[in-house]
Amino acid sequence: AQSVAQPEDQVNVAEGNPLTVKCTYSVSGNPYLFWYVQYPNRGLQFLLKYITGDNLVKGSYGFEAEFNKSQTSFHLKKPSALVSDSALYFCAVGEINTDKLIFGTGTRLQVFP
């Protein structure tokens, strides 16, 4: 069965510093991986996806994610954090034989000025 783990409930980082939000996954076949962000009282907003190809995926708002097959990880990164990046971040996995997304528990990112 598919599963996603986000080991950190919260990540704190100072503005201007690099940030990493961790995600590991478990699927039986080739994964489709996604990152979504949720601002207060809003829905999930798509950031980026990995399907195949280059292990480094670039997405919206300067975010990128690195796919690592051997470690089954898909960590979200940004070289320089902004206070406005503070939100809840969800990693999700899909598979070719199913259309549903399986979400992680979410990581709250807090960027301090």
Added chain:
Amino acid sequence: EPEVTQTPSHQVTQMGQEVILRCVPISNHLYFYWYRQILGQKVEFLVSFYNNEISEKSEIFDDQFSVERPDGSNFTLKIRSTKLEDSAMYFCASKTTGKVQPQHFGDGTRLSIL
């Protein structure tokens, strides 16, 4: 940029009552979904819908739940007899063709069962 629209933003209902949550997916999208998020928990898949029929559903989506696309624009989730544990944020999502396309989510309907 086109958006998925959900109404109402907040629905308060007495236990045992029927509730209908409404969604207008992005106009050229063909795949539709409902997810829910109980307060403080992760987002959970409920059902997917394509070509006017359910393509997949989770264990949560029991006989009390149904979905419908009554016209060319709306996509609804009905809970026939609500329970306290149905209280959650319900998200509608849609996507265009292809499994690799991302699902686009609405802002959700907060359902409170009293």
